[in-house]
Amino acid sequence: MQPDLHQKQQQGIDVAVLVSIGRHPTTGRARRAEQDARGLELALAIEAELPGTRISMLHAGSQDDSSEAALRGYLGMGLESMTLLEQPEGSDAILPLVEHLAATSPQLVITGARAERGEGSGLLPYALAEHLGWPLVNSLASVEKVENGVVTLLQALPRGQRRRLKVRLPAIISVDEAAPVARQSAFGPARRATFAITTTTSEADSELAQWHLAPARKRPKRLKIVKAASARDRFKAAASKSEGKGGQVLTDVTPEQGAEAIYKLLKEEDVLR
Amino acid sequence: MLETLLPILIFTALALAVIGAVRRIRLWRQGRPSRVNLFKGLVALPRRYLVDLHHVVGRDKMISNTHVATAGGFVAAAVLMILVHGLGIANPLLGGLLLLASTSMFVGSLFVARRRLNPPARLSKGPWMRLPKSLMAFSIGVFLITLPTVGLLPEGLLEGGSSWLLALVLAGVVAWGLGEMFFGMTWGGPMKHAFAGALHLAFHRRAERFSTKKGGAGRSTGLKALNLEDEAAPLGVEKPADFTWNQLLGFDACVQCGRCEAVCPAFAAGQPLNPKKLIQDMVVGMAGGSDAAYAGSPYPGKPVGEHAGSPHGPIVALEGKALVDADTLWSCTTCRACVEECPMMIEHVDAIVDMRRYLTLERGKTPNKGAEVLDNLIATDNPGGFDPGSRLNWAADLNLPLMSDIKQVDVLLWLGDGAFDMRNQRTLRALVKVLRAAEVDFAVLGTEERDSGDVARRLGDEATFQSLAKRNIDTLAKYRFLQIVTCDPHSFHVLGNEYGELGGHYEVRHHSTFIAELFDAGRLTFAPWKGGSVTYHDPCYLGRYNGEFDAPRNVLKALGIEVKEMERSGFRSRCCGGGGGAPITDIPGERRIPDMRMNDVKESGAELVAVGCPQCTAMLEGVVDASAEVRDIAELVADALVERSADDVSGASRRTTASTTAEEVIV
Numbered sequence: 001m002q003p004d005l006h007q008k009q010q011q012g013i014d015v016a017v018l019v020s021i022g023r024h025p026t027t028g029r030a031r032r033a034e035q036d037a038r039g040l041e042l043a044l045a046i047e048a049e050l051p052g053t054r055i056s057m058l059h060a061g062s063q064d065d066s067s068e069a070a071l072r073g074y075l076g077m078g079l080e081s082m083t084l085l086e087q088p089e090g091s092d093a094i095l096p097l098v099e100h101l102a103a104t105s106p107q108l109v110i111t112g113a114r115a116e117r118g119e120g121s122g123l124l125p126y127a128l129a130e131h132l133g134w135p136l137v138n139s140l141a142s143v144e145k146v147e148n149g150v151v152t153l154l155q156a157l158p159r160g161q162r163r164r165l166k167v168r169l170p171a172i173i174s175v176d177e178a179a180p181v182a183r184q185s186a187f188g189p190a191r192r193a194t195f196a197i198t199t200t201t202s203e204a205d206s207e208l209a210q211w212h213l214a215p216a217r218k219r220p221k222r223l224k225i226v227k228a229a230s231a232r233d234r235f236k237a238a239a240s241k242s243e244g245k246g247g248q249v250l251t252d253v254t255p256e257q258g259a260e261a262i263y264k265l266l267k268e269e270d271v272l273r
Numbered sequence: 274m275l276e277t278l279l280p281i282l283i284f285t286a287l288a289l290a291v292i293g294a295v296r297r298i299r300l301w302r303q304g305r306p307s308r309v310n311l312f313k314g315l316v317a318l319p320r321r322y323l324v325d326l327h328h329v330v331g332r333d334k335m336i337s338n339t340h341v342a343t344a345g346g347f348v349a350a351a352v353l354m355i356l357v358h359g360l361g362i363a364n365p366l367l368g369g370l371l372l373l374a375s376t377s378m379f380v381g382s383l384f385v386a387r388r389r390l391n392p393p394a395r396l397s398k399g400p401w402m403r404l405p406k407s408l409m410a411f412s413i414g415v416f417l418i419t420l421p422t423v424g425l426l427p428e429g430l431l432e433g434g435s436s437w438l439l440a441l442v443l444a445g446v447v448a449w450g451l452g453e454m455f456f457g458m459t460w461g462g463p464m465k466h467a468f469a470g471a472l473h474l475a476f477h478r479r480a481e482r483f484s485t486k487k488g489g490a491g492r493s494t495g496l497k498a499l500n501l502e503d504e505a506a507p508l509g510v511e512k513p514a515d516f517t518w519n520q521l522l523g524f525d526a527c528v529q530c531g532r533c534e535a536v537c538p539a540f541a542a543g544q545p546l547n548p549k550k551l552i553q554d555m556v557v558g559m560a561g562g563s564d565a566a567y568a569g570s571p572y573p574g575k576p577v578g579e580h581a582g583s584p585h586g587p588i589v590a591l592e593g594k595a596l597v598d599a600d601t602l603w604s605c606t607t608c609r610a611c612v613e614e615c616p617m618m619i620e621h622v623d624a625i626v627d628m629r630r631y632l633t634l635e636r637g638k639t640p641n642k643g644a645e646v647l648d649n650l651i652a653t654d655n656p657g658g659f660d661p662g663s664r665l666n667w668a669a670d671l672n673l674p675l676m677s678d679i680k681q682v683d684v685l686l687w688l689g690d691g692a693f694d695m696r697n698q699r700t701l702r703a704l705v706k707v708l709r710a711a712e713v714d715f716a717v718l719g720t721e722e723r724d725s726g727d728v729a730r731r732l733g734d735e736a737t738f739q740s741l742a743k744r745n746i747d748t749l750a751k752y753r754f755l756q757i758v759t760c761d762p763h764s765f766h767v768l769g770n771e772y773g774e775l776g777g778h779y780e781v782r783h784h785s786t787f788i789a790e791l792f793d794a795g796r797l798t799f800a801p802w803k804g805g806s807v808t809y810h811d812p813c814y815l816g817r818y819n820g821e822f823d824a825p826r827n828v829l830k831a832l833g834i835e836v837k838e839m840e841r842s843g844f845r846s847r848c849c850g851g852g853g854g855a856p857i858t859d860i861p862g863e864r865r866i867p868d869m870r871m872n873d874v875k876e877s878g879a880e881l882v883a884v885g886c887p888q889c890t891a892m893l894e895g896v897v898d899a900s901a902e903v904r905d906i907a908e909l910v911a912d913a914l915v916e917r918s919a920d921d922v923s924g925a926s927r928r929t930t931a932s933t934t935a936e937e938v939i940v
Contacts, residue, residue, distance in 0.1 A: 024652040026660045031652055076637060184644035186637030187736040188508045 012052020013146055013169065015043045016106035018097065018124075019059050019082075021070045022116040030066045032073030035112030037182035039175045040074055043110055044183070046143050057082035058100060060093035063197065076190030077183055084195045087202035090209065094124060096200035098131040107169040108151065113138060113176040119208060120216070125174040135171045141178040275418060276361070278444050283359040286448075286455040293459030294468065300559055301525065303584045304518035305507075307478060314475035321474045321483045330616045335384070343381025343408060344467070347454065349374035350415055357422060368422035375416040382408035395531025397549070399568025404453070404463045411450025417443055461560070466528040470617050473526035476519045477618060494609065494818045495770035496626055499735045509630025509733060513558035513596070514584045520624060524555040526617040529569055533611030533621065536841075538848040538870075539604040539855075543863030545572040546604035548611040548621045551597065555624065558582035558596045572601055573862070588628055591636075602628050603640050604860045607731050607853030608813040613844055629733030639732055640858045647734050654723035654741065656857075659693045665719045667698035671705055674716040676752045684708070684715040684787075685754040687768065689761030690724050691887035696894065697760075700887065703911035704760055704784055710914050711796040715758070721748050727763040730771070731853040739775065742767075746777035756780040758787045760907055762814035762886045763852070769819070783815050785825040785885045785906050792831045799913040802833035808879035808901070809836050810870065810893065811846035812886035825885050828906055832913050839877045847873060851888030867892040875900040883909060 017040045022033030040057065047053040057079055059071055063086055075082060085096040101109060114122035129136035141156040144164070151171065155163045156178030228234040250261055266272045331337045353371040356362045386405035392398065420426040458464040477483070481493035500506045510516055516524075533548035534540055540547050550564075550572055557564050563581035571577045575598070582588060582596030589599045602625055611621045633639045639647060649658035665673065676685065686708070691697030708715050723745050726738035757779050759765050769781035782790075791797050809829060815821045822843050829836050841847045850856065850866025871893055874882045881902045884890050893903045 026658070027653050029652050031648075078637075184633075184637035184639060184647070186633070186635055187734070188635040189637075191504060 012050050012054065013046070013108060014104075014106040015046060015053060015055050015108045015110060016101060016104070017043045017055060017057045018109065018111040019057055019071065019074050020112065020115045020117075021059075021061065021067050030070040032070055032182070032185065033112055033116045034182075035114070035174075035176055035179075037074060037077070038177075038179040039110040039112050040077055040079075041182040042140065042143060042173075042175055042179055044078065045180070046108075046146065050146055055079065056104070056106065058085065058097065059083070060085040060087055060091075060096050060200070062087065062089045063195070068195075071195075072190040072193065073185045075193035076185030076187065078186075078189060079193060080189075081194045081196055084197045085200045086197050087200055088204075090205055091202040092205040092208075094127045094131065095203055097124075097128060099200065100198070101128070101132060105170070107149075107171075108146075109134070109170070109172040110140075111172065111174045113174045118213075119211070125172055129172050132170075132172070135167055136174070137165060137167060137171065138174045138176075139178055140173045140175045142180070143173075275440050275444060278440075279358040279418065279447070280361065282444065282448055282451055283355060286451040287355075290455040290459050293456065293461075297459050297461075297465075297468070297525070300584075301518045301522045303514045303559065304516045304521040305514070307517035307519050309476045309478070309480075309519055311476065314477070314480070317480075317483065317485070318471060318475040320486070321477075322471065325483045326474065326616065326618065329614070329618070332614075336388070339381050339384040339388070341381075342377050343385060346374045346376070346378030346381055346412065347408075350378055350412070351454070354415055354419075358418065363422050365423045368419050371419045372416060372423065375412045375419070379409060379412035379416065382412055393531070394570055395534045395549075397529035397531065397567070397569035399566065401463050401529065401568070407450060407453035407457075410446050411454050414443060414447035414450050418447060463528075466526055466617065469522060469525035470528070473519070473523045473617060473619075476522060478517065478519050478523070478623075479620065482618065492818075492820050494766070495774070496623065496730060498739065498771075498774045499630065501736060501739060507631075508634035508735070509632070510588065510624075510627040511631045511635065512585050512587055513555060513582065515631075516555070516624070516627065520620070520627075521555070521559050523617075523619050524552050524559065524624075527552045527556065527619060528617060529553065530616060531569060532614040532616065533619075534570060536610040536614050536845065536847075538606060538608060538610065538850060538866045539860075539862070540570075540573065541864075541869060542850070542866045543573045544604035544860050545575050545598065545601050545862075547572050551601065551625070552619060552621065554580065554582070554597050558586070558588060559584055564596075572598075575601075589632060597628075599632060599638065599640065600860045602632065603858040604855070604862070605853055606813075606848045606850055606855040606866065608848035609817045610813070610845070610848065613817050626731065626733060629731075630735055631733070633733035634736065639734070640860070642857045642859070643732055643854065646854070646857050647729060647732060647737055650724055650726075650729050650734075650737050650741065654744075655690050655693060656724060656728050657690070657693050661723075662720055664688065664692050664722060665717070667692060667695075667701065668705070668717075671702070673705065673719070675719045676716045676754075677719070677721060679716055680751075681753040682714055682716040683755050684713055685749075685752070685757045686715050686717045687725075687757050687759035687761070687764055687781075688717060688722060689759055689764045689887065691761055692722075694887065694891070696890060697887040700760055700890070700905040700907050703905065704907040706911045707788060707791075707797070707907060707914065708758075711791045713791070713796075716754075718748060723748075725761075725764040725767040727767045728854050728857070730767070732857065742772055742775050742777070746772060746775060749777060749779070756782055758782050758784055760784040760885070760887065760905065762812040762818070763888065766814045766818050783819075783821055783824070783885065785815075785828050786821060788906070788910055789824040789827045789831070792828065797831075797910070798915040799832050799910070800915050802913065804834075805880035806837050806878060807834045807881045807883055808839050808874055808877045809842070809883045810839070810849065810874070810889055811842055812884070812889050813846065813848050813852055815885055816846055817844055825883070825906055828910060829883055832909055834883075834909075836883075837877045837879045839873045841873060849886075849889040849892040851886075851892040856892070865896075867896050871896040871899050871901070 019036040020033050022031045024031050043055045047055055057074060059082065061067060063084060085100055087096060111125045114120050125136055137153055137155055139156045141154045141162060144152040144154055149169050151167050151169055153165045153167060153173065155165055157163055228237055250258055330340060350371060353367055353374060357367050357371055382405050385408060389402055389405050453462060454464055458468045479493040499508060507515055529549060531549050537548050547570055549569055550567065553567050554564055561583040563578060565578040567577050580594055580596055586595060588596045605625045607622050609622055646656045649656055653659060654661050688701060723741050726741035730738035757768055762783060765781050765783050768779055807829065809825055811822060826836055847870050848866060849870050879901055881904060882893060883906050884893065884903055885906050890903055890905055
């Protein structure tokens with residue numbers, strides 16, 4: 001058993017978890033963001049599986065009382081400290097994160113799919129991947145194993161389907177509701193944990209400044225008309241995969257043609273006017 | 274020969290008892306400090322023992338009398354024996370008294386022996402089975418050696434060389450008795466309860482529970498707050514040594530009579546909790562070792578002998594087993610039936626919540642839906658995660674006056690989290706109708722109200738409780754009111770008994786108390802009761818926690834209802850299973866507690882069970898195929914209301930238009 005254990009310890013990897021400040025959907029109070037917390041849960045699962053794994057937690061943003069309370073929500077999951085890349089409100093988080101990640105070079109970066117406040121565009125993991133030149137896998141359900149610099153991942157696809165992927169490290173993975181629920185945040189560890197505050201070069205997010213922000217609204221769903229005579233038919237209709245109708249499959253087209261087709265559809269659907 | 278042997282025996286036993294006492298005290302002192310007035314406690318001890326304790330023990334007349342004869346006889350015999358045989362004051366008067374005392378003790382021990390012949394399951398066996406024999410050995414031995422002192426036997430009978438064997442046998446019997454009674458008292462035998470029990474009464478952490486000559490309420494049920502300002506202070510209890518020293522002393526006082534076990538709803542439901550075993554496990558943890566020597570009923574579904582601990586080892590293991598499993602702690606409904614029954618006044622619920630605090634605050638291990646409920650409380654101020662702005666939606670048509678508008682009022686109606694529950698909204702509407710009929714000047718906080726923090730606190734999340742409580746206290750401080758009325762006994766208890774420590778002092782009334790007062794003041798008139806037979810289920814947090822047993826019954830009486838009492842009612846009422854976050858943590862058992870309670874209702878033959886708590890309503894209405902209907906007292910009152918004639922209504926012009934319209938709407 002001894003050599004096995006030794007080997008396992010060698011396999012421990014550096015994981016960086018990026019966390020943001022969340023927002024409760026009904027009250028809007030600051031809290032740990034749902035998806036980011038699931039990301040940290042994933043990292044803690046890797047740590048439990050792979051002794052020797054080191055988790056660092058990163059947040060880029062300003063420091064104040066309410067944000068600290070929210071960030072301590074993550075620390076209460078069992079981390080002793082986190083790194084805070086301090087930058088003024090309204091700054092672009094991507095540059096300092098890229099700088100920090102490039103300097104500390106973790107093997108795996110875990111993020112949530114999208115933030116719960118601000119733009120919430122979900123672009124951050126993609127922007128990071130582009131800057132760092134690392135592969136990105138989205139909608140992670142779980143990390144199955146890490147071996148010789150290759151990580152085996154389970155990606156969640158619609159309707160409960162899963163896809164197993166092997167990715168060479170370093171890589172960025174983003175999690176959404178498919179990943180396991182985050183553990184409870186405990187008050188004691190959260191209170192004791194410390195912040196390592198680093199001031200970074202920050203750049204005002206000029207694009208964000210131009211935007212007009214409004215609370216998100218739920219888009220109305222299209223009615224699915226089911227003409228079923230029996231309970232069995234209704235059940236089948238509810239459970240079965242809806243067949244795409246009236247769509248158009250584009251293969252072997254130039255990017256311009258593809259964009260043209262998408263633009264046309266958006267016009268037809270009244271998304272763009 | 275005996276004349277030289279007896280003093281040696283007596284003083285050896287006394288010396289060993291003193292050494293044992295020092296060792297035992299050192300075990301207790303492993304605990305954390307606790308502020309206790311030692312002198313005042315010792316002075317109060319006789320009264321606490323003879324009055325307060327007697328009230329509890331006296332519920333079982335037979336055992337009470339047995340104990341008076343045995344213990345009284347023993348104490349008298351012990352003191353007299355030290356004088357007569359230890360110091361050699363061979364006074365015939367003292368000798369006669371000693372004969373009397375040992376006879377009384379012997380008679381007592383016969384009754385103790387009778388109880389041990391076929392002991393009920395709740396009693397611990399093991400070393401306890403030898404106790405009647407030891408009591409007899411002591412009393413008979415002392416009796417016999419005293420006979421020569423009073424001249425009933427010739428002095429020389431035991432001196433002659435021929436009878437040295439008799440003398441030796443007698444000395445052996447006395448030594449056996451002395452060993453159990455003196456030595457065993459401080460070294461951990463069954464008689465330990467006498468030493469630890471007496472000191473536990475003197476240094477009890479809830480001195481308020483005891484009466485004084487001036488009276489005294491004798492009820493102290495609010496949990497003690499954790500100091501969250503001090504970051505070095507431990508959050509709850511991780512290991513036995515984290516209990517305060519007088520808590521450890523309290524555990525050591527347990528007589529293993531199993532009265533707690535007999536009333537524990539979780540034990541009866543087959544959930545892995547037995548209050549007696551839990552206290553014994555704490556004793557094992559304090560002294561170090563395993564529970565293999567425990568001789569009573571185990572935790573249902575958990576064999577004895579698998580758990581072990583030490584004063585500085587964890588109580589609940591991170592992995593595997595330690596002293597106690599977490600599900601044992603989460604099975605408790607905090608109904609306090611065990612505390613109410615305990616003849617040694619042990620505080621089981623405090624200990625359980627202390628250990629839960631550690632699990633929640635330090636480990637983040639609140640089971641099942643616990644974490645979700647706590648997150649909801651933090652983010653939305655209510656356990657269900659509802660939009661706090663919708664707290665008053667059920668009353669959209671009632672035109673309820675808001676505190677924020679009128680600032681000053683007689684009665685502040687505290688809605689509780691039942692405001693989000695459709696069943697309890699019916700109760701609340703009924704209560705509003707009653708208040709309007711009695712022309713009570715009341716208002717609600719509306720969306721300014723938050724959860725009282727009861728669930729958070731019982732689940733061990735002291736931080737969330739204090740956050741909610743402080744914000745509620747700040748809100749209440751903005752307004753002026755004479756009293757708070759609520760239909761939720763849990764809010765009632767927390768607001769009335771637990772906010773005080775955080776700076777909020779209020780006069781709080783349960784709606785049944787308030788309605789009873791309104792009726793007594795002639796402000797309510799009821800139509801005669803036409804329904805069937807009714808029983809009343811006492812909510813734990815109203816009855817046992819706050820001593821309100823009469824008001825709900827008086828209200829039912831005023832309605833013309835003759836209550837058919839269940840076998841377990843009043844201070845012995847069985848819990849509905851809804852307290853202490855038990856429905857949230859949901860530890861599986863063999864039966865459900867509400868099913869057992871509904872069975873009690875069925876046995877009483879009642880067609881309707883009157884309740885006074887949203888939790889009880891929810892739990893009892895959740896029983897499948899129930900034989901009785903469940904209705905809140907407020908609903909029964911609202912149904913029976915009679916419009917009073919204009920003469921009865923003093924100052925009819927006082928009626929506001931709002932109340933008239935609202936009544937019309939409700940009816």
